Amino acid sequence: MSQSAIVKKLVSEDVAQVALLRQTNCKNCDNCGNCGQQPPEELLALASNARGARVGQVVEVDSIAGSSIRIAVVVWVLPCIFLVLGYLLGGALGLGELASIGMGGLGVLAGFVPAVLLNRYVSSQQRPEFVIRSQTA
Numbered sequence: 518m519s520q521s522a523i524v525k526k527l528v529s530e531d532v533a534q535v536a537l538l539r540q541t542n543c544k545n546c547d548n549c550g551n552c553g554q555q556p557p558e559e560l561l562a563l564a565s566n567a568r569g570a571r572v573g574q575v576v577e578v579d580s581i582a583g584s585s586i587r588i589a590v591v592v593w594v595l596p597c598i599f600l601v602l603g604y605l606l607g608g609a610l611g612l613g614e615l616a617s618i619g620m621g622g623l624g625v626l627a628g629f630v631p632a633v634l635l636n637r638y639v640s641s642q643q644r645p646e647f648v649i650r651s652q653t654a
Contacts, residue, residue: 599628
């Protein structure tokens with residue numbers, strides 16, 4: 518999905534920090550700034566800048582498909598897998614129904630540990646999330 522952004526600064530020769538502008542559902546609205554659709558602060562992201570956009574230019578950006586989806590799946594699926602494994606482990610140990618549910622709860626907590634660590638690792642990499650497709654101004 519393509520959206521408009523303003524180049525805020527050049528991080529390197531081929532990477533720019535961009536501020537994402539409001540989505541298209543705000544274009545025809547005359548209630549600007551008075552609804553919950555507008556984020557309270559700027560949404561900053563990194564974008565690959567192969568087109569050589571300069572600071573202050575309005576550009577069209579596309580998100581890089583796949584990478585964020587894979588990470589999101591891992592972050593959400595790991596706790597679910599650990600939930601089921603915890604419940605099954607409780608049953609295999611001969612614990613009662615309530616204790617097995619408790620083991621499942623502990624499994625969810627255990628599943629969040631690698632998910633949070635993975636999320637922190639990916640966030641620290643500072644890779645571009647978008648690609649600048651065109652410059653409009």
